[in-house]
Amino acid sequence: MGIDQGRGEMDNRATPHPRKTLPRSARCSRAQDRLRPVPIASACFPGPARSTTPAMSDPIETARLQVLHSYGILDTPREPAFDDIVTLATQICAVPVGLVSLVAADRQWFKAQCGFPSCETPLSQSVCAHALTAEDGLLVIPDLTADPRTRENTLVTETPFIRFYAGAVLRTDDGVSLGTLCVIDTKPRPDGLKPDQAFALRALARQVMAQLELRRAVREREAALAAERLVRDALAVSEERYRLSSRATTDLIWDWNPQTGRIHWDDGLSALYGFQPGEIEPSNDWWYAHIHPEDRDRVRRSVQAAIDGAPLRWSEGYRFRRADGSYATVLNRAIIVRGSEGRATRMTGVMLDATQQAEADAHREMLSQELSHRLKNTLAMVQAIASQTLRDAPDVASARDALLQRLLALGKAHDILLAGNAERAGMEAVIRGALALHDNARAGRLRIEGPPLDIGPKAALALALMIHELATNAAKFGALSAAAGAVGVTWQIETRDDNPHLRLSWAESGGPPVTAPSRKGFGTRLIERAFAGTVAGDVALEYRETGLLCVLTAPLAGFQGKDGILN
Incomplete structure (x- = not known):
């Protein structure tokens, strides 16, 4: 039964216009x-x-x-x-x-x-x-x-x-x-x-x-990053000004008499922290009361140590409560004026709102941890590739060439990730990048078909290496070694056990007959263990007279997770 939402009043007497199909x-x-x-x-x-x-x-x-x-x-x-x-x-x-x-x-x-x-x-x-x-x-x-x-x-x-x-x-x-x-x-x-x-x-x-x-x-993210850069640059300029000045002259300026406990605040308390003049008390007790409870004792001890000691400068960071109840991360710096006997008679300083800098530091720390994680994964993969290549190579020259080609394939996959979203790569782009060296522009030599699909970074790197190994083997012994040979790489999404699965096929044709090797080399182990393990899938290799057929089936989540199936 059709759906007729939004139908207007129908005029059956209206003469319809001639039906025409679009050109x-x-x-x-x-x-x-x-x-x-x-x-x-x-x-x-x-x-x-x-x-x-x-x-x-x-x-x-x-x-x-x-x-x-x-x-x-x-x-x-x-x-x-x-x-x-x-x-x-x-x-x-x-x-x-x-x-x-x-x-x-x-x-x-x-x-x-x-x-x-x-x-x-x-x-x-x-x-x-x-x-x-x-x-x-x-x-x-x-x-x-x-x-x-x-x-x-x-x-x-x-x-x-x-x-x-x-x-x-x-x-x-x-x-x-x-x-x-x-x-x-x-x-x-x-x-x-x-x-x-x-x-x-x-x-x-x-x-x-x-x-x-x-x-x-x-x-909005790009605008926020631009604003962050502006804030960072502004803070750098401010710090340079403080280093060149004999005393702080910007932001919230305060002047405190340690003997009487009386503090003079400038208009910064109103302009920067939202306090109305009637809400501000000129005392150190009012100041301490607006310091975060977790920071209050530490700041109080720091101030007392500076007054009782001999330093001429004091600096402390803490959280200061604004008029609306929220907390600003501040950096408080002061010059200590001492009498002839060394007794502190005055502290004059500035309170700098460093909230944005603190947030930027937290963001930078998060990015640093992500970079460290990504670098460790890449180094582990390079180490495994080098170890397996050297183990299987008959001589140094062969090992050098094989290792170079494998690292190039890995590098192209990284380029695809860095050119777009570092957390995702297009499956077709990864496959085409790995096959670029074997594309001689002959129509039909390479057939790559499948629905648009983004995959995670770990799966992208493993896929690039797998396609490279299959293509290298085909160029030496399979379809790509013959003038009329061709390779088809196809993928499709299927439903198994109520969950989406990806089926990826590598099919060679037009080349010499292939037979199963007497022993498994690095390429076969890479496909059957490393790549299949990354995406938690199953691999089937069939050596046919018409050419090699490799079929990989894995849960879609294994391909699209940030760290493979473990994400």
Whole structure:
């Protein structure tokens, strides 16, 4: 039974416009195993505006547009992540047109499109604007010519004569509607969407929002890192100023008489820590009371030791309570003025808010630990490769060449990780990098196919080494040693025991017959033990007359975990 959310009042007496299919140039075409939209001949379906786009109250619409602009997505270049979602939506719903449509102030702009112009349309032609207020997040109009909201729309009455529309709302966690992920057909659909199609469209819309949130998070992270650099540079300048000055002259300045306990504070207590003048007491007891309980005794002892001793300077770091109850990490520095008998008569100093520096230090420590972990893993892998290579090589020259090629394969996998997200690498990119030396540009020699998939860093390094070993063996004894030989590397995701598994195949053809070796070398052990162990999978090697077949099956979690299956 079809889903009919958002259907308007149907006018069965309306004369339908002639049905037309979109021209072939407007459909999704396949090139290099990837669906891509090809623009329709017209630019943006120009024509007079006759749609009944819903009016929105100014305050609500203004707030909505502010949220939309906060994502920084409008007028950005196309991105594969969004294109893939649109292509998948059109395939699931069996329609020629799909869009990621963002409804702006006077237009709807398409971040991704399949079978639709690569541009935008006026808001007056927008069907998506009607979907923004859909309570259940989905608007389905089986026949646009029969719905009073859309039957006068020029996209319905003129080329391309669209007839069916279904749009899942792109909605933030706060309930703000930004646009839709929609599918369109040139034929009406009386039954709307099937339940599974409606579910899939909503799910894909959530993925679009996840991509938008990810883009914004990355942008905010870059801004935060830039701000951190500015703070670090500013602190360095401040410390240099303090070293060159005979006394501190910036930030919160205070002047204390140890004999009377009276402290004079400057305006920094109000400007920097939020205290109102009536809340501040000119006494050291008030100061001590605002030091964190865990730091208070230590600071008190430090101050007393400086006063009773002979030093002329004092410095201490601690946590100081602001007016709002939160704590700032501060660095307090002072000059001690002593009388003729060496008795402390005055302490004048500054209290520097080092909260941001403390947070930056904690972040740097975390990055240092991560780098140490990654370096230890890499060194352990290099050590194992060197040990096994030297054990199996017949002579020094062979060992040198084999070790060089294996380390190059490992280095290419590292390059792929560092070029993008260090926690993820594209499976296809890792495989192509490992096979680059064996690609002679002959069509069909190397066939690499599989769905887009990101894998973890440890699995990426192990995969690069495995593909390198298989390719090296094929170049010496297998398919790549023959002019007509070819290798196919394919992968697919299967469900086993209710869990997703990845099946990776290496299949050689067109080469000489292969036989099982009399003993297992490093390459075989690497595949059967190291790589399979990394992803907790099973490996099957079959030596056929047509060429070697290697099949690896492992849980998907083993490939995508940060440290393999142990993550």
